[in-house]
Amino acid sequence: MKIEVINTGTEILLGHVTNTHLGYLAKELFSIGHRIERQITVPDGEAIRQALSESLNRADLILITGGLGPTSDDITREITAELLDKPLQFIPEIWNHIVERFKRREKIPADNNKRQAMIPEGAIYFQNENGTAPGLLIPYNHQILVLLPGPPRELTLMWEKQAFPWLKQNLFKSTEIVQKQWRILGIGESDLEREIEPKLRAIGLTEIGYCARAGEVDLRVISSNRSHLDQAHQIVTKTFGKAIYSLGNQSMEAIVVELAQRQNRKIATAESCTGGLIAHRLTLVSGSSSVFEYGWVTYANAAKIKELKVPSETLNQFGAVSRETVLAMAQGALDESHADIAVAVSGIAGPTEGNAERPVGTCWIAWATKDRTWTENYLLSQNRETFKMMASQQALDGIRQWLSSL
Amino acid sequence: MKIEVINTGTEILLGHVTNTHLGYLAKELFSIGHRIERQITVPDGEAIRQALSESLNRADLILITGGLGPTSDDITREITAELLDKPLQFIPEIWNHIVERFKRREKIPADNNKRQAMIPEGAIYFQNENGTAPGLLIPYNHQILVLLPGPPRELTLMWEKQAFPWLKQNLFKSTEIVQKQWRILGIGESDLEREIEPKLRAIGLTEIGYCARAGEVDLRVISSNRSHLDQAHQIVTKTFGKAIYSLGNQSMEAIVVELAQRQNRKIATAESCTGGLIAHRLTLVSGSSSVFEYGWVTYANAAKIKELKVPSETLNQFGAVSRETVLAMAQGALDESHADIAVAVSGIAGPTEGNAERPVGTCWIAWATKDRTWTENYLLSQNRETFKMMASQQALDGIRQWLSSL
Numbered sequence: 001m002k003i004e005v006i007n008t009g010t011e012i013l014l015g016h017v018t019n020t021h022l023g024y025l026a027k028e029l030f031s032i033g034h035r036i037e038r039q040i041t042v043p044d045g046e047a048i049r050q051a052l053s054e055s056l057n058r059a060d061l062i063l064i065t066g067g068l069g070p071t072s073d074d075i076t077r078e079i080t081a082e083l084l085d086k087p088l089q090f091i092p093e094i095w096n097h098i099v100e101r102f103k104r105r106e107k108i109p110a111d112n113n114k115r116q117a118m119i120p121e122g123a124i125y126f127q128n129e130n131g132t133a134p135g136l137l138i139p140y141n142h143q144i145l146v147l148l149p150g151p152p153r154e155l156t157l158m159w160e161k162q163a164f165p166w167l168k169q170n171l172f173k174s175t176e177i178v179q180k181q182w183r184i185l186g187i188g189e190s191d192l193e194r195e196i197e198p199k200l201r202a203i204g205l206t207e208i209g210y211c212a213r214a215g216e217v218d219l220r221v222i223s224s225n226r227s228h229l230d231q232a233h234q235i236v237t238k239t240f241g242k243a244i245y246s247l248g249n250q251s252m253e254a255i256v257v258e259l260a261q262r263q264n265r266k267i268a269t270a271e272s273c274t275g276g277l278i279a280h281r282l283t284l285v286s287g288s289s290s291v292f293e294y295g296w297v298t299y300a301n302a303a304k305i306k307e308l309k310v311p312s313e314t315l316n317q318f319g320a321v322s323r324e325t326v327l328a329m330a331q332g333a334l335d336e337s338h339a340d341i342a343v344a345v346s347g348i349a350g351p352t353e354g355n356a357e358r359p360v361g362t363c364w365i366a367w368a369t370k371d372r373t374w375t376e377n378y379l380l381s382q383n384r385e386t387f388k389m390m391a392s393q394q395a396l397d398g399i400r401q402w403l404s405s406l
Numbered sequence: 407m408k409i410e411v412i413n414t415g416t417e418i419l420l421g422h423v424t425n426t427h428l429g430y431l432a433k434e435l436f437s438i439g440h441r442i443e444r445q446i447t448v449p450d451g452e453a454i455r456q457a458l459s460e461s462l463n464r465a466d467l468i469l470i471t472g473g474l475g476p477t478s479d480d481i482t483r484e485i486t487a488e489l490l491d492k493p494l495q496f497i498p499e500i501w502n503h504i505v506e507r508f509k510r511r512e513k514i515p516a517d518n519n520k521r522q523a524m525i526p527e528g529a530i531y532f533q534n535e536n537g538t539a540p541g542l543l544i545p546y547n548h549q550i551l552v553l554l555p556g557p558p559r560e561l562t563l564m565w566e567k568q569a570f571p572w573l574k575q576n577l578f579k580s581t582e583i584v585q586k587q588w589r590i591l592g593i594g595e596s597d598l599e600r601e602i603e604p605k606l607r608a609i610g611l612t613e614i615g616y617c618a619r620a621g622e623v624d625l626r627v628i629s630s631n632r633s634h635l636d637q638a639h640q641i642v643t644k645t646f647g648k649a650i651y652s653l654g655n656q657s658m659e660a661i662v663v664e665l666a667q668r669q670n671r672k673i674a675t676a677e678s679c680t681g682g683l684i685a686h687r688l689t690l691v692s693g694s695s696s697v698f699e700y701g702w703v704t705y706a707n708a709a710k711i712k713e714l715k716v717p718s719e720t721l722n723q724f725g726a727v728s729r730e731t732v733l734a735m736a737q738g739a740l741d742e743s744h745a746d747i748a749v750a751v752s753g754i755a756g757p758t759e760g761n762a763e764r765p766v767g768t769c770w771i772a773w774a775t776k777d778r779t780w781t782e783n784y785l786l787s788q789n790r791e792t793f794k795m796m797a798s799q800q801a802l803d804g805i806r807q808w809l810s811s812l
Binding site: 013017035039043051109112113210275278283287294295296306307351352385 | 680
């Protein structure tokens with residue numbers, strides 16, 4: 001099966017927005033053993049016409065993102081209908097959905113929203129639970145076109161709940177392919193590959209994928225042979241042990257919250273260089289209020305002293321980025337919050353303020369519980385955003401490992 | 407000038423790697439008024455042949471990334487030479503560079519590295535300071551092809567130091583188009599378009615683009631006529647006033663930090679439903695430590711009482727999500743931190759815990775300064791992540807407006 005993706009969006013070609021749809025759809029399709037053969041980005045407007053006619057000459061399945069909105073440069077629907085020679089028809093159910101959506105915000109849809117309720121003859125539509133533009137699935141001879149809205153949260157929900165299930169049921173019938181995934185922290189992609197790939201190939205696996213993020217890798221294996229996958233699981237677990245923090249796609253914060261709920265333990269955070277990111281990640285998880293009550297962002301030394309009772313002598317003698325300071329921060333947060341575990345982070349996020357002894361990327365993390373405290377020292381990315389992400393990941397992983405050991 | 411980009415890389419089409427080259431090159435080209443008209447991703451190997459022949463029919467400048475390495479599926483150089491009918495020639499200087507590079511690592515290049523020292527007749531080459539594969543610039547009739555290595559740190563250095571300077575000097579002699587952009591908060595895409603597009607068209611502008619995020623829109627106008635753009639700026643400013651928070655691509659948090667630095671004011675945060683996101687966003691900005699010292703994530707009522715001195719009667723009488731509670735939180739944060747402005751947020755991020763009186767999406771925000779306090783009440787998204795983003799955006803915008811009024 002030949003699959004092509006057409007992404008529309010001037011903002012992608014201007015570099016204002018990174019195309020994340022391609023990676024998302026690629027991973028989803030790979031999970032059932034399919035690959036994207038070609039992808040193209042065109043600006044909003046007329047340019048999609050040529051791209052789509054070319055794809056129609058080659059592909060069995062064409063996924064198109066964007067250009068379904070109400071504005072004048074959103075013409076993916078109209079051009080597709082023209083090219084396929086299918087007249088547009090007004091669907092009252094779609095219009096009702098749009099009107100209802102506006103009503104909930106005490107608004108009335110504009111006339112140009114009406115275009116969103118028009119679909120090409122013979123198309124299947126997917127109501128948009130996170131927006132107004134419906135998705136469209138259009139069978140055309142032996143081909144299938146799927147039109148998805150551009151905003152990521154509209155696209156992903158619609159793909160997950162409607163488009164992908166439809167395709168799995170009606171198009172990808174024969175392939176019974178299973179995937180296993182492991183999220184592994186603290187190892188780079190090439191080291192991981194060198195260590196695991198020969199072992200996996202030895203048991204007959206060939207479809208092995210890696211997805212690297214800063215300081216961690218998702219290892220993915222697909223096969224139609226379930227016993228191969230079980231063997232792979234044994235091998236990967238034996239090789240990477242505690243560094244595996246997730247099976248599947250669950251995020252670190254979701255795992256930590258779930259473990260804390262199960263163990264009935266509370267978490268507190270005391271953040272300097274991560275600046276609230278650990279708390280933000282925990283509170284992204286619905287239900288986190290049952291395990292997370294207190295967080296501090298003590299960005300200044302004065303705040304560390306006043307809020308977390310870090311002795312000023314500790315700061316003077318060892319500096320804010322030190323084992324002694326993070327230990328005092330964690331202990332202070334534990335005492336003040338009466339949580340079961342407190343984590344504290346202090347480091348040099350950069351780009352300035354590094355020096356030879358403590359370069360940009362230096363990070364100290366401490367964990368404190370009633371029974372013990374422990375610390376780790378890392379040298380992480382020199383990019384500020386990546387640094388914060390990696391530091392928060394290590395901080396959460398320490399909590400995960402503690403909760404798992406109970 | 408028509409510019410197209412061809413990215414080769416199976417890993418992009420499998421979703422293992424996000425294509426960051428496109429955004430990088432797009433921003434670089436736009437900085438001198440050029441844009442990419444079309445971008446395509448093909449897997450490693452033969453697929454580049456068709457993509458390149460298509461581009462040769464349309465584009466004046468073709469940028470190709472990847473496929474210059476030593477392995478058997480790296481054949482961008484060979485296919486390009488074939489298509490342009492230019493024989494490959496061995497260049498001793500390139501080979502010496504490769505041998506030197508290996509020598510520094512106490513290695514000897516393999517035979518297949520020799521292919522990297524072959525260039526099409528008439529091509530200009532760029533030595534690779536971060537790798538072995540040289541870049542190539544090939545004039546062909548009136549067209550220019552530029553072949554760049556795939557690894558980002560090889561590509562960016564070569565582009566910055568060699569390819570872009572060459573193109574600026576020899577190809578892009580005059581700047582043709584200019585862009586203006588406004589980031590506008592608190593309005594949806596279709597309302598915005600209805601309000602502004604007729605006015606912009608009336609002064610002769612046709613290239614009008616919109617990029618919507620939750621609760622806000624980037625409005626973008628491109629023209630070669632600077633006076634049209636100046637008029638557009640007047641019109642947009644008059645229409646949307648204070649709702650415009652950024653000209654260009656600067657983020658809300660970067661603007662707030664910059665304003666606070668300029669005004670020499672300090673910010674404190676007291677977060678319930680946003681869970682640390684406001685602090686996280688502020689601390690993403692390098693240099694934010696000069697304006698942000700104290701942040702609290704008081705997720706539980708007990709934390710609001712203990713850390714921010716919210717009276718328990720206030721919580722009992724009005725609830726955590728109320729004008730009275732956020733006011734007390736903001737005042738508590740201001741008193742404790744001695745900042746110049748404190749912002750407090752409390753709301754119902756969902757998906758559970760909403761009710762008829764206070765549905766999911768309800769959000770109260772308070773700001774406190776020495777002179778006055780004020781509050782706003784919003785009904786935001788029902789999606790947890792989007793809710794947090796929108797709430798943090800409104801919280802920061804209140805700070806921005808206060809700082810701008812000083």
